[in-house]
Amino acid sequence: MSILAVVERCLEVQFSEVFRILKNPVDEKYLISPFLIVPLMYVSMVMPGVLNFQRELAEHAGYNAYISVVLVGISIHLILWMIYKILRSNQEGLDVTAINKTCFGKIAGNIINFAIVLYFCFGAYIKFRAYIEVIQVWVFPSVEMIIICTLLVLLLYYTVSGGFRSVTGLSFFGLLISIIHVIPEFSLVLPYTHPLNLMPLFNHSITDILLSSKSMIYQYMGLEALLLYYPFIKSPAKSQKWAHLTVFFLTLMYLMIIIITFMYFSEGQLREILWPTLYMLKILEGPVLQRVEYLAISMWLIKMVANISLFLWAACRGMKNVFQIKPRASLIAFLVGFLILEYFLKDPNIFRWIEFYSDVGLYFIYGYIPIMFVVTQIRKNWNKG
Amino acid sequence: MYRRKIFLVIILCAVLSACADQKIVNKIVLVSAISFDTVSNGIKSAALIANFKEQGKTELQVLHTESISNNGTLPRLNTRTKDPLEKGQLRMVLFGKTLAEKGTGTKIHNLLRDPKISSRLQLGVADGDASELLEIIQKSQEPFFLSDMIEQNMINGNLPSMNLHEFLFNYYGEGRDMFLPYFKIDHGEVIIDGLALFRSDQKITEISMKDAFLLKMLIQNSKNGNYMVPVEGKASNKQVEDFILLRSMHSKANYIVNKVNQIPSISIRLKLETELQEVPDWMVLRSEEQLTQLEKTMGSYFKTEIEKFLSLLKENKVDPVGLGDLVRSRSKEWSAQDFEKIYQEIETTVSVQVKIVNTGSS
Numbered sequence: 001m002s003i004l005a006v007v008e009r010c011l012e013v014q015f016s017e018v019f020r021i022l023k024n025p026v027d028e029k030y031l032i033s034p035f036l037i038v039p040l041m042y043v044s045m046v047m048p049g050v051l052n053f054q055r056e057l058a059e060h061a062g063y064n065a066y067i068s069v070v071l072v073g074i075s076i077h078l079i080l081w082m083i084y085k086i087l088r089s090n091q092e093g094l095d096v097t098a099i100n101k102t103c104f105g106k107i108a109g110n111i112i113n114f115a116i117v118l119y120f121c122f123g124a125y126i127k128f129r130a131y132i133e134v135i136q137v138w139v140f141p142s143v144e145m146i147i148i149c150t151l152l153v154l155l156l157y158y159t160v161s162g163g164f165r166s167v168t169g170l171s172f173f174g175l176l177i178s179i180i181h182v183i184p185e186f187s188l189v190l191p192y193t194h195p196l197n198l199m200p201l202f203n204h205s206i207t208d209i210l211l212s213s214k215s216m217i218y219q220y221m222g223l224e225a226l227l228l229y230y231p232f233i234k235s236p237a238k239s240q241k242w243a244h245l246t247v248f249f250l251t252l253m254y255l256m257i258i259i260i261t262f263m264y265f266s267e268g269q270l271r272e273i274l275w276p277t278l279y280m281l282k283i284l285e286g287p288v289l290q291r292v293e294y295l296a297i298s299m300w301l302i303k304m305v306a307n308i309s310l311f312l313w314a315a316c317r318g319m320k321n322v323f324q325i326k327p328r329a330s331l332i333a334f335l336v337g338f339l340i341l342e343y344f345l346k347d348p349n350i351f352r353w354i355e356f357y358s359d360v361g362l363y364f365i366y367g368y369i370p371i372m373f374v375v376t377q378i379r380k381n382w383n384k385g
Numbered sequence: 386m387y388r389r390k391i392f393l394v395i396i397l398c399a400v401l402s403a404c405a406d407q408k409i410v411n412k413i414v415l416v417s418a419i420s421f422d423t424v425s426n427g428i429k430s431a432a433l434i435a436n437f438k439e440q441g442k443t444e445l446q447v448l449h450t451e452s453i454s455n456n457g458t459l460p461r462l463n464t465r466t467k468d469p470l471e472k473g474q475l476r477m478v479l480f481g482k483t484l485a486e487k488g489t490g491t492k493i494h495n496l497l498r499d500p501k502i503s504s505r506l507q508l509g510v511a512d513g514d515a516s517e518l519l520e521i522i523q524k525s526q527e528p529f530f531l532s533d534m535i536e537q538n539m540i541n542g543n544l545p546s547m548n549l550h551e552f553l554f555n556y557y558g559e560g561r562d563m564f565l566p567y568f569k570i571d572h573g574e575v576i577i578d579g580l581a582l583f584r585s586d587q588k589i590t591e592i593s594m595k596d597a598f599l600l601k602m603l604i605q606n607s608k609n610g611n612y613m614v615p616v617e618g619k620a621s622n623k624q625v626e627d628f629i630l631l632r633s634m635h636s637k638a639n640y641i642v643n644k645v646n647q648i649p650s651i652s653i654r655l656k657l658e659t660e661l662q663e664v665p666d667w668m669v670l671r672s673e674e675q676l677t678q679l680e681k682t683m684g685s686y687f688k689t690e691i692e693k694f695l696s697l698l699k700e701n702k703v704d705p706v707g708l709g710d711l712v713r714s715r716s717k718e719w720s721a722q723d724f725e726k727i728y729q730e731i732e733t734t735v736s737v738q739v740k741i742v743n744t745g746s747s
Contacts, residue, residue, distance in 0.1 A: 138500050154395050158388070192550065196707075199714035266558025266710075272497055282504040283550055291503065 026231050032168050034239035039175040040168055040229065041246040043306045044222035046178065048130040049354075050254075051277040053219050054261040055270055061212035063197060063262045064204040066255060068213040073251030076220045079365055080247055082373040083223075084240050087230045089376035096227035096372075097321040103375050110322050117318035119364060120225070121334055124311035126350075126357045128152065128338055131304045133350050138278065138297055149342045152305070153335045159309040160316065160331050164232050167306065167313050174303035181299060182253070185292065186260050189280050193263035217365065218358035219254060222307070223247070224365060228314040411437045414466050415474040417528035419458065420515035421492060422481030427453035431516035432462050433477075434470065435528040445523045449516065456495065473501050476532040478508050479515040479568070485581060485588035493586060497553055504550040507532040510581040510588060512569045521575050531575070535566055538577055543598040543610045545580075556586070559721040560709025564600070567591045582703045589701045592694075598633075599687075599694045602655060603706050607636040614683050616665065630663035631683075634742055645716040650732035651708060657687070660743040670744050680739045687737040699729045708733075 057065040090099060096116065101109035132152070136145055159170055226243070233239050261276050273279050281293040312334055316327035418433040429451045435443040450461045463470050478496065480489055496502050509531065511518050522530045538544040544566060555563040562583055569578040579593045580600065592600070601607045613628040639654040661670070670676060698704065708731065713719040 151395065154391065158391050158395065161388075194554075196710060196714045200717060203717045266554045266561070268557035268559055269553050272494075272553075272557055278500075279504075283548075285505065293500075 030164060031232055031234040034233055035242050036168050037239040037242050038246050039171040041243055043171040043174045044225045044310050045220050045250055047127050047307060048134060049219050052275045054258055054276045056215040057212050058270055061204045061208045063267060065212045066258050067209050068216050069254050069258055072213050072216040076247050079369055080243055082369055083226055086372050086376050089380045095231050097318055113318060113322045117315050120311050120315040124308045125338055126353055127308050129350050139294060146343055153339055155305055156309050157335055160312050167309050170306040174306035177299050178303050185281060188284055189260060189264055192283060195263055197263050217362055221361040225310055225314045228317050412468055413471045414468045416470050416472050417474060418477035420479035420519050421484050422515050423484045430458040431519050433519045445526055445528060447519050447523050476506055476529050480510050481515040482512055485510045488586045490586035493556060506549040507535045508552055509566045509568055518568055518575055541609050543594050543601060545601040545604055560713050561707035562704045564705040582705055584703050589703050596694055599691055600705060602636050603638050607633040614686055627665040631659040632662050634658040634660055640711055642715040648727055648730050649712045652734045655737045658740045658742050661745055676741055680741055683739045684737045688735050691735045695733050
């Protein structure tokens with residue numbers, strides 16, 4: 001630790017009694033390089049939703065919905081910029097739970113923190129369930145899902161208990177795998193596309209396009225996990241450009257998928273199909289594999305486990321900060337909860353849950369984050385004054 | 386240490402769970418084609434199944450069943466086989482003529498819903514009884530005869546590109562109609578006799594292979610399609626009319642929508658590059674002039690044929706070309722119902738430019 005840092009630490013103690021309690025420095029050996037935020041952000045945002053977001057997106061704005069993708073992409077850049085502002089409003093190295101406590105006091109702050117923990121835990125469950133649903137319909141229609149759930153839960157426990165760095169490692173492979181297969185697969189579909197489908201370029205009202213945008217936001221949810229893993233990034237300021245790059249790349253990827261989907265399916269046909277992305281792969285035929293979609297679903301496992309474990313990790317980290325509960329204990333509690341829900345809840349309608357989750361996420365991203373942004377900026381200026 | 390144990394548990398679970406729901410190739414029966422026909426009191430369906438014997442050897446068999454309902458063919462057929470039936474390798478679904486005329490909607494919808502069905506599956510309509518076709522295929526001992534025949538004709542013949550995905554695209558898409566290959570039995574062999582044109586899910590009419598080439602030219606590159614153009618000349622006194630057989634090397638259709646409102650008007654410009662394959666013996670193709678003259682005659686012949694073809698489509702109110710979709714893409718507001726009403730009145734002007742790129746070695 002440099003002398004400067006020591007001085008800074010001493011000054012902090014003098015300035016504020018609160019900071020001393022809150023300061024939760026993360027050991028150097030748990031930190032990750034700034035550019036590793038790319039796989040983390042990519043994996044946290046791309047979810048099973050990428051397999052079926054096209055249909056809902058086209059519900060209101062029809063085949064003009066590609067405009068919605070661009071609009072939401074731009075707004076997410078803004079939100080990301082706000083997140084960085086929030087996290088940097090105090091000294092470096094605090095996550096959102098600490099900021100909540102400084103802004104709203106201990107009790108109110110912890111209530112908000114607990115809500116955030118629940119949000120991440122629910123998010124992890126939703127994704128878990130959605131992936132299980134895909135496996136059930138496409139790969140193993142007759143296998144007891146509880147077996148596959150148990151396997152997944154064990155794998156999740158193994159990853160999350162390895163700590164943040166092992167989650168990052170898995171995310172890196174998740175990114176690699178989806179990049180390897182997404183782009184070639186979509187380019188192979190190109191011969192079957194009808195560009196005429198995209199015309200006319202603009203024949204829906206602004207309201208329709210905004211309504212479609214609402215369903216697109218779900219595809220970017222997960223970005224808020226940054227609020228919790230921010231202190232784990234070495235020299236966090238440097239990571240901002242990587243984060244924006246990831247969002248930009250992701251928007252391009254969604255745009256590519258949506259345009260190819262719209263050219264591949266006629267509008268009436270898209271309305272009939274539950275998982276358009278997987279459905280498109282049904283046309284491909286490999287030299288050994290006659291059907292590619294099974295391979296794609298299996299490869300998705302790595303990405304999905306990375307995604308779910310990042311959310312679980314965030315929830316456990318939140319629990320630790322709020323109630324000082326050991327992460328391992330809360331992790332086991334969450335995972336057992338998953339299994340119990342899976343066993344007792346025989347609700348096949350995952351889409352209603354996703355709708356609820358995406359509504360909550362909408363308020364989190366477009367409500368909570370801007371409010372926090374305003375609060376922290378006012379506080380910062382107040383303190384300066 | 387305990388982490389290693391967990392890893393072991395995961396691996397063991399993976400190994401154990403792999404035992405669930407296995408499907409070994411000689412313990413299942415692969416269905417390669419299914420046919421549906423109407424009978425007086427319901428639906429008659431037949432399945433062409435392949436019993437896998439050993440590497441490279443399969444034995445084909447046709448199973449029949451009858452029912453009053455539209456669905457549930459496979460479970461009923463399962464009561465007739467030793468091993469379970471699997472539809473993952475299904476490549477061909479055939480409809481009998483009367484069933485196709487009555488409507489195939491439920492069948493098509495179920496094909497869309499089933500994740501096991503490949504998008505490369507082929508559909509077809511049989512002239513008469515579809516199960517008879519399967520009986521003939523059974524003798525050939527080639528399980529994928531029909532679907533291979535269609536694919537072969539797509540690449541080397543007059544059939545436009547088609548598979549389940551494209552059928553569904555046309556079927557569910559607004560402003561376009563579905564078309565399926567049309568099969569006939571000729572001297573005990575199955576032949577592709579043209580295309581069956583549908584309105585929604587009902588077969589309306591059928592066109593010949595010659596017209597199929599025109600349709601192919603209108604919707605895509607007609608590469609490798611064949612066409613016979615009659616020529617008048619010295620031989621007009623003969624009994625048999627003289628023809629030029631040409632093979633398309635490349636073609637492209639350009640659509641220009643001149644007017645959208647009220648009654649749309651569309652001009653279609655076709656460019657066709659051909660190779661002359663067979664010409665009458667008296668025809669001399671030495672000079673540039675003769676070739677240009679021939680190009681012009683063929684161009685005007687194609688023009689009249691395509692106009693005839695388009696008026697046939699309008700008469701039957703079917704739209705396999707997707708003119709409705711074309712108008713939709715150029716207009717701000719468009720509805721399928723309104724377009725259907727004016728479809729017969731839309732103006733289409735055709736111009737064809739033929740270019741002979743190869744005259745053979747004479």
